[in-house]
Amino acid sequence: MMKKQTSRRLFLGMSGAGAAAVMLGTGAWQPRDAWAAPLSGYPFTLGVASGDPLPDGIVLWTRLAVDPLAPEGDGGMGRRRVPVRYQVAEDERFAKVVRTGVVVASPELGHSVHPEVSGLQPDREYFYRFSAAGEMSPVGRTRTAPAPHTTLAELKFAYASCQSYEGGLYTAYQHMAADDLDLVVHLGDYIYERSYVAEPKFHEGGALPDHLLTECFDLDRYRLQYSLYKLDQHLQAAHQQHPWAFTFDDHEVVNNWKGEVDTSEADRKRQAAGFQAMYENLPLRHTQRPDGPDIQIYRKLQYGTLANFTLLDSHQHRTTTGPDIRLDPTISNLGHTQRDWLIDELATSPTRWQIVGNQQPMAEVDRDPDPDVKKYYGSWDYFAYERNVLLQAVRDRGVENLVVVTGDRHTNYVCDLLTDYDNPEAAELVGAEFVGTSISSSGDGADIGPVGESQLETNPHMKFFNYQRGYSRVTVTPDTLTNDFRVLPYVSRPGADMHTRASFVVENGVPGAVEA
Numbered sequence: 001m002m003k004k005q006t007s008r009r010l011f012l013g014m015s016g017a018g019a020a021a022v023m024l025g026t027g028a029w030q031p032r033d034a035w036a037a038p039l040s041g042y043p044f045t046l047g048v049a050s051g052d053p054l055p056d057g058i059v060l061w062t063r064l065a066v067d068p069l070a071p072e073g074d075g076g077m078g079r080r081r082v083p084v085r086y087q088v089a090e091d092e093r094f095a096k097v098v099r100t101g102v103v104v105a106s107p108e109l110g111h112s113v114h115p116e117v118s119g120l121q122p123d124r125e126y127f128y129r130f131s132a133a134g135e136m137s138p139v140g141r142t143r144t145a146p147a148p149h150t151t152l153a154e155l156k157f158a159y160a161s162c163q164s165y166e167g168g169l170y171t172a173y174q175h176m177a178a179d180d181l182d183l184v185v186h187l188g189d190y191i192y193e194r195s196y197v198a199e200p201k202f203h204e205g206g207a208l209p210d211h212l213l214t215e216c217f218d219l220d221r222y223r224l225q226y227s228l229y230k231l232d233q234h235l236q237a238a239h240q241q242h243p244w245a246f247t248f249d250d251h252e253v254v255n256n257w258k259g260e261v262d263t264s265e266a267d268r269k270r271q272a273a274g275f276q277a278m279y280e281n282l283p284l285r286h287t288q289r290p291d292g293p294d295i296q297i298y299r300k301l302q303y304g305t306l307a308n309f310t311l312l313d314s315h316q317h318r319t320t321t322g323p324d325i326r327l328d329p330t331i332s333n334l335g336h337t338q339r340d341w342l343i344d345e346l347a348t349s350p351t352r353w354q355i356v357g358n359q360q361p362m363a364e365v366d367r368d369p370d371p372d373v374k375k376y377y378g379s380w381d382y383f384a385y386e387r388n389v390l391l392q393a394v395r396d397r398g399v400e401n402l403v404v405v406t407g408d409r410h411t412n413y414v415c416d417l418l419t420d421y422d423n424p425e426a427a428e429l430v431g432a433e434f435v436g437t438s439i440s441s442s443g444d445g446a447d448i449g450p451v452g453e454s455q456l457e458t459n460p461h462m463k464f465f466n467y468q469r470g471y472s473r474v475t476v477t478p479d480t481l482t483n484d485f486r487v488l489p490y491v492s493r494p495g496a497d498m499h500t501r502a503s504f505v506v507e508n509g510v511p512g513a514v515e516a
Contacts, residue, residue, distance in 0.1 A: 021108035026286050027101045027115040039133045041066035047236035050142035050243045051283030055122035058142050061283035062130045063112035064105045068227040071211040073220030077111045084113050084132045092127045110223050110280040122147040142243045150304035160471040161187040161407025162438030166200035168491030170234040172439045172470050175498040177237035184242045187407030188249025188359050191225045222277035247311040249359045252278050259316035268293040308349040311357040326384040333383040347397040358406045363415030363433045369458045391419045394430045402431030410438040412466040412485045414504050416512050432506050432513040434483045436472040444490040481506045
């Protein structure tokens, strides 16, 4: 199915950030009409962040907001343009500054800036900070990627997803901030478009005001939602300590949206607003800047010869889904262009490990033990033909060490990736999937419970199930990839200790995972 064309009038109404604002925010253009007069309050209330590391550079981020929850959604900044200086140094005291520049925070981008810093050394720790109107931001720490031909002894990354603000506290991010990591991969549902609990409260206590209880439809309201989430001190700390890489799931726009299907004018306007607010609030490069209701989010990041990350978009190009058409070759989860790109990236990658950042579980999951296979809505189970094409191509083209990391499900589990789940006796094992739980969505959770026991019984290719909150920490070496499921006993109150509930290992050249 071809994407519905957007009229010029509709596009002009949706593309809130023009090229000029983007270039001013990245530093590609120099400011001419910004002014640095004092602001009415501290502007760095939403913290700092870095993302998408390259061997020679990194994208930095901050967003000015003196009143981050102002009902107008402008962070109390009005229409002014503000010059923002950034510095990058080799040390935390900034005795050896290696890069500096000025970018402009403009109302067209919600007063966010995204300087793309280049000329750095590969696989090197750096520190960065911003200043504006006489105020200084917190100091962030980041790290560049290794050079493409570098042989790495080890890589450590975490992956996370599903952080409903009202669902629980961000204690997991408190622990992640203290972890020793090279990268954080976020697999989507960074925000939720509305509250899914009866009486939502601030993390520090107190009821949310009325203007934060409405559902997000327009840009101002999406901006407010990001402000609410990013005010959390633990989320800020995790951003401040590690570089991140992102893809989205559904709640950044609306629950269960499908780009090729939800193509009314109202749908496209809402997508445009959600995408722009996402770009404004995350350390994304200008190549991820949305063009109205369209965005190029799938991409790859390479870490030497050790690991290649391919981050997917399984919403924007999705065609109609349903249980009766799961084997229809015209139905797609990724769109044929992205699917072919993914297969080529996996088959031609020069790295030892192929790590796919995925939104909905790829392995088949039968929800109950009766004879009929009961699928989860929106998962790869509704796109079985395309899944078979993808995993058979992995087999046919000799792709080794395929590891898929997935969010969405608010659950930890481990599954074998098979070429054909409808014929398991003839199918071949080609990889491992680690599904990571939520940061806070679904509340405290439980260790396993009847649902987990039933799913382990019903799905012989599933090796582990856990329903607590947390994140996964992955250690990659040339010989092994180890996934630690880091979990919390509760997120309904502060102070929870974190522990490793289980660890699973994939050995080089041996598809599938085994418990450590």
